[in-house]
Amino acid sequence: MNFFVGYLVGIWYAVRRMKMWLLLYSITLLFGITATLAIPDILGAGLSDTLSAHKLMEGFNHTVFDDFIHDHGQKLSVVTGRLPLMAFIFILLFVWLTGGILKTYDMIAEKFTFQRFWAGCMQYGWLLTRVFFLFLFIHLLVAFLVYLPMIRVVRSGFEALENELSFYRILKISVVVHLVFAVFIAMVSDYVKVRLVKEGRKSVFKELLPSVRFVFRHFHRTFPMYLMYLLMFVLVAMFYWWLSERIGMQTMSAILVVFVLQQLYIFFRVGTKLMNLGSICAMHEAILLRDRKREQPLEIEEINV
Amino acid sequence: MRRTVLWFGVILLANSLFGQATIADEPLSDRIANYDIDVILDHENRMIRGKQTLTWTNPSSDTIRTLQFHLYLNAFKNSQSTFLSKSSREFPGSLKAEDKETWGYSEIVKFIDQHGTEITSNLQYIQPDDDNTSDQTVIELTLDKPVYPKETHQFKLEFQAKIPKIVARTGYGRDYYFMVQWFPKLGVYEPAGMRYAEKGQWNCHQYHSQSEYYADFGVYNVRITVPKDMIVGASGIFESGNINDDGTRTHVYRAEDVIDFAWTASPHFQEVKDKWEHVNIRLLIQPEHKEHTIRYIKAAKQALSYFKKHLGVYPYTTLTIVDPPIYGIRSSGMEYPTLVTGASIAKLPNAIRTVEIITVHEFAHQYFMQMLASNEFEEPWLDEGFTTYFENRIMDQYYGDQTATIDLLGYRAGGMEQSRTSYTGMRNPQIAEVFRPAWGFKHGGYNSLAYHKTCTWIATLDNMVGREVMDDILITYFERWKFKHPCGQDFIDVANEVVSKRHGEKFGVNLDWFFDQVLYSNEVCDYKIHTITNNLITNKIGFFDQEGEKVFIESREEVEDSVYNSVVIIHRLGQAKFPVDILVRFDDGTEVLEHWEGIDPTYELNYTGSKKIEWAHLDPESKNLMDLNLNNNSKRVERDTDVVWKYTSKFMFWVQNLITTLTVLI
Ligand SMILES: [Zn+2]
Numbered sequence: 008m009n010f011f012v013g014y015l016v017g018i019w020y021a022v023r024r025m026k027m028w029l030l031l032y033s034i035t036l037l038f039g040i041t042a043t044l045a046i047p048d049i050l051g052a053g054l055s056d057t058l059s060a061h062k063l064m065e066g067f068n069h070t071v072f073d074d075f076i077h078d079h080g081q082k083l084s085v086v087t088g089r090l091p092l093m094a095f096i097f098i099l100l101f102v103w104l105t106g107g108i109l110k111t112y113d114m115i116a117e118k119f120t121f122q123r124f125w126a127g128c129m130q131y132g133w134l135l136t137r138v139f140f141l142f143l144f145i146h147l148l149v150a151f152l153v154y155l156p157m158i159r160v161v162r163s164g165f166e167a168l169e170n171e172l173s174f175y176r177i178l179k180i181s182v183v184v185h186l187v188f189a190v191f192i193a194m195v196s197d198y199v200k201v202r203l204v205k206e207g208r209k210s211v212f213k214e215l216l217p218s219v220r221f222v223f224r225h226f227h228r229t230f231p232m233y234l235m236y237l238l239m240f241v242l243v244a245m246f247y248w249w250l251s252e253r254i255g256m257q258t259m260s261a262i263l264v265v266f267v268l269q270q271l272y273i274f275f276r277v278g279t280k281l282m283n284l285g286s287i288c289a290m291h292e293a294i295l296l297r298d299r300k301r302e303q304p305l306e307i308e309e310i311n312v
Numbered sequence: 313m314r315r316t317v318l319w320f321g322v323i324l325l326a327n328s329l330f331g332q333a334t335i336a337d338e339p340l341s342d343r344i345a346n347y348d349i350d351v352i353l354d355h356e357n358r359m360i361r362g363k364q365t366l367t368w369t370n371p372s373s374d375t376i377r378t379l380q381f382h383l384y385l386n387a388f389k390n391s392q393s394t395f396l397s398k399s400s401r402e403f404p405g406s407l408k409a410e411d412k413e414t415w416g417y418s419e420i421v422k423f424i425d426q427h428g429t430e431i432t433s434n435l436q437y438i439q440p441d442d443d444n445t446s447d448q449t450v451i452e453l454t455l456d457k458p459v460y461p462k463e464t465h466q467f468k469l470e471f472q473a474k475i476p477k478i479v480a481r482t483g484y485g486r487d488y489y490f491m492v493q494w495f496p497k498l499g500v501y502e503p504a505g506m507r508y509a510e511k512g513q514w515n516c517h518q519y520h521s522q523s524e525y526y527a528d529f530g531v532y533n534v535r536i537t538v539p540k541d542m543i544v545g546a547s548g549i550f551e552s553g554n555i556n557d558d559g560t561r562t563h564v565y566r567a568e569d570v571i572d573f574a575w576t577a578s579p580h581f582q583e584v585k586d587k588w589e590h591v592n593i594r595l596l597i598q599p600e601h602k603e604h605t606i607r608y609i610k611a612a613k614q615a616l617s618y619f620k621k622h623l624g625v626y627p628y629t630t631l632t633i634v635d636p637p638i639y640g641i642r643s644s645g646m647e648y649p650t651l652v653t654g655a656s657i658a659k660l661p662n663a664i665r666t667v668e669i670i671t672v673h674e675f676a677h678q679y680f681m682q683m684l685a686s687n688e689f690e691e692p693w694l695d696e697g698f699t700t701y702f703e704n705r706i707m708d709q710y711y712g713d714q715t716a717t718i719d720l721l722g723y724r725a726g727g728m729e730q731s732r733t734s735y736t737g738m739r740n741p742q743i744a745e746v747f748r749p750a751w752g753f754k755h756g757g758y759n760s761l762a763y764h765k766t767c768t769w770i771a772t773l774d775n776m777v778g779r780e781v782m783d784d785i786l787i788t789y790f791e792r793w794k795f796k797h798p799c800g801q802d803f804i805d806v807a808n809e810v811v812s813k814r815h816g817e818k819f820g821v822n823l824d825w826f827f828d829q830v831l832y833s834n835e836v837c838d839y840k841i842h843t844i845t846n847n848l849i850t851n852k853i854g855f856f857d858q859e860g861e862k863v864f865i866e867s868r869e870e871v872e873d874s875v876y877n878s879v880v881i882i883h884r885l886g887q888a889k890f891p892v893d894i895l896v897r898f899d900d901g902t903e904v905l906e907h908w909e910g911i912d913p914t915y916e917l918n919y920t921g922s923k924k925i926e927w928a929h930l931d932p933e934s935k936n937l938m939d940l941n942l943n944n945n946s947k948r949v950e951r952d953t954d955v956v957w958k959y960t961s962k963f964m965f966w967v968q969n970l971i972t973t974l975t976v977l978i
Contacts, residue, residue, distance in 0.1 A: 035971060039967050050955070051953065055956055056952075057945075057946050058948060064955055067723060069725035069733065073736070074736070074941045074942050075943055094970060097974070098974050139977070166639075168638075170600045170658070256958045262961060266957075276972040280975050
């Protein structure tokens with residue numbers, strides 16, 4: 008299976024499991040609604056009966072916005088202050104849901120049932136939580152090591168640099184290096200998860216090295232497949248931005264249209280995650296199958312010898 | 313033909329100005345304090361050594377027995393200076409305890425009076441503002457022989473200074489030098505009746521972390537000797553630059569009718585020359601900031617032409633703009649006679665208009681600081697407030713009143729509105745009144761009040777009296793006080809005079825009620841439309857015969873000839889009182905403009921008739937920018953929830969985006 012086929016199969020997996028896709032999107036929507044619940048009241052108190060509001064309909068208006076924040080900012084910051092906790096809960100929940108996703112993909116040939124999906128969540132939840140925290144630690148460690156020179160430069164008050172252009176160069180290099188590492192770590196983390204689920208392994212640490220080896224050995228497949236998703240994401244995001252800017256949000260009907268667009272975009276973003284996991288499952292299985300086919304005759308030959 | 317003659321005239325004028333520091337043939341100022349200085353930069357040891365001749369005229373009818381000088385660089389002499397001991401939070405770690413090269417000082421090593429007598433031993437540090445005896449930023453000299461009224465004396469002195477690393481405004485950063493407040497500078501002797509002086513007195517304040525300067529006008533002839541590879545910029549006009557035998561070069565500058573002299577040197581400057589009418593613009597820019605050249609020059613020209621049109625022509629023949637490197641960034645955004653520092657960093661997007669704002673602001677100081685040489689120690693609002701006001705007028709005119717500060721990815725803000733919200737958005741806009749010395753803002757608010765609150769009330773005054781009258785006030789103030797030392801009361805007097813001439817008693821006997829509130833008190837202003845009600849009043853309550861039937865009509869039911877009692881209740885939430893107009897709109901499309909003096913805590917508008925109120929708008933043209941909340945100045949009876957749903961959906965989308973983005977970590 009080459010990377011492009013892997014990419015297409017991922018999309019196919021996600022589309023075939025539309026119920027699962029809808030479920031995950033609904034959870035995102037639920038979190039969005041919960042976080043936003045207090046917003047209409049806060050906005051309503053400050054903006055629904057003032058004539059200044061129309062200036063915010065035409066676009067951003069610094070005066071109206073700032074006067075509003077000065078009066079109601081406290082209430083808004085209570086809402087935004089809750090977001091980090093909500094985001095953390097969402098991540099933990101999604102980690103558990105990943106168990107269900109992988110279990111579903113592992114049995115892609117069979118009919119989808121929510122029962123199996125939830126069973127997967129429960130079965131792999133703790134295991135995948137351990138994977139998450141391990142890779143979170145690795146991500147943070149790598150980020151710290153990559154950005155350390157930059158942090159030292161900033162702390163030294165730019166003494167070590169010729170001018171800010173040198174700083175930009177360090178920043179650019181750091182970001183590129185970080186991105187390469189981050190993508191690699193993310194790929195390894197995905198293959199660790201797939202190996203744990205598909206092969207029923209229990210030790211996270213034992214799967215680390217084989218996964219690294221797997222990603223490296225099949226880099227020509229795994230990496231371009233990631234890039235395809237990245238490219239798809241960038242294209243869709245650009246298209247969304249372009250379209251929503253064109254429509255604007257100056258009338259109630261335009262607000263409704265853009266709202267639908269926003270939700271379609273979020274639906275797509277949730278889908279991207281599902282497609283990516285689908286591709287990885289498919290790729291892993293295909294390579295494993297091929298390797299086994301190659302290994303079997305060899306074993307026979309050896310016996311013959 | 314006319315055009316040819318005009319061009320010929322311009323060329324003639326330009327040629328005739330060659331070598332002149334100002335466009336005037338006569339002195340523009342009284343030239344009380346004149347300096348002749350030879351200064352040598354010792355790059356290796358970060359020192360300057362200078363010889364200075366001060367020619368000073370006693371402007372008063374007093375016999376003067378002492379002189380007072382500023383030694384500003386002593387602010388960086390040790391941690392006990394008033395400047396540093398009161399500003400530890402503002403400059404954390406800039407002066408490193410372990411690195412003596414970061415500290416600096418200044419001292420007068422020899423002082424010879426008019427009669428050739430050395431009186432160095434008569435020098436003594438004084439502290440006119442506080443009891444900090446460790447502060448050495450002011451030195452007093454007791455003269456052996458006094459200076460009699462209107463007499464001119466010549467004093468010769470030698471000084472040396474160790475240049476500090478740039479902490480605030482002045483010093484060095486690597487091989488970049490920005491030399492301001494670098495020589496012993498005489499204070500201002502204020503005769504009785506000048507500004508707030510009740511009797512003749514020296515006005516020579518210590519250097520405080522937030523304060524700027526105050527000095528007399530004069531002529532400066534300065535010879536600056538630096539390593540020959542250094543490019544030099546300075547106040548005034550360049551006269552000559554000769555290489556010396558020791559491999560140094562001496563740059564000779566002359567500045568006339570100015571209150572200060574600044575210079576800069578660096579081997580890295582790239583020089584860009586341009587011209588606007590009679591002004592030679594010289595930009596000294598860092599190579600890594602070259603991309604901003606056009607921005608600097610364009611903004612400078614816009615400011616020059618705006619001031620020419622609205623206040624008065626810039627009378628000097630040079631304008632030098634210095635673009636500091638990142639390691640000299642603390643010298644950026646400062647103003648000195650005919651020389652200003654800009655502020656830029658490489659790759660700064662055009663949509664963030666820092667380069668333009670700083671250039672325009674510092675240029676505006678050539679009027680409010682330099683030509684109108686107010687006491688920046690005692691009345692910082694008088695230069696910073698007016699400067700910010702003009703900065704915003706210029707920026708808003710050329711870059712848009714909603715995009716002059718920033719216009720990036722949908723976020724935008726204009727100049728005047730940004731200034732207003734810098735004041736109205738303060739956590740505590742009542743932290744101090746504007747009328748305070750620079751060091752009087754003990755617990756914050758210096759920037760928001762001296763710059764932005766002042767700018768906001770000047771803009772409010774502008775809206776109140778109209779632009780034409782406002783320009784009349786400003787031009788009168790400028791013409792009357794240029795090349796002098798105005799104080800706040802002088803501006804108030806001009807404003808009262810012009811407004812009563814142009815508007816009679818429309819705003820009262822004078823505008824003192826306005827200045828008392830915005831300048832001398834910390835009161836805030838906030839008017840609010842509290843409620844609007846349309847109550848149905850009808851006599852038809854009970855059973856009525858209609859087409860043979862008995863119909864019961866409730867009081868709340870509307871009938872064709874219903875009558876309403878409509879009431880608008882307004883609250884004054886702040887202590888400040890301003891007269892306000894109120895525009896009321898009815899459901900038949902008619903509008904009525906009401907007026908309220910704004911004195912009582914509440915006010916009510918009452919209407920009875922067949923039409924209902926749709927909305928009411930206090931100060932519908934938003935003239936009173938001092939109002940802390942413009943959103944509550946209007947109220948509609950029927951709520952409009954479009955904007956609520958627009959931003960609710962945006963917020964939700966933003967949250968969903970955030971959490972789905974985080975799934976990359978999973
Ligand atoms: Zn300023």
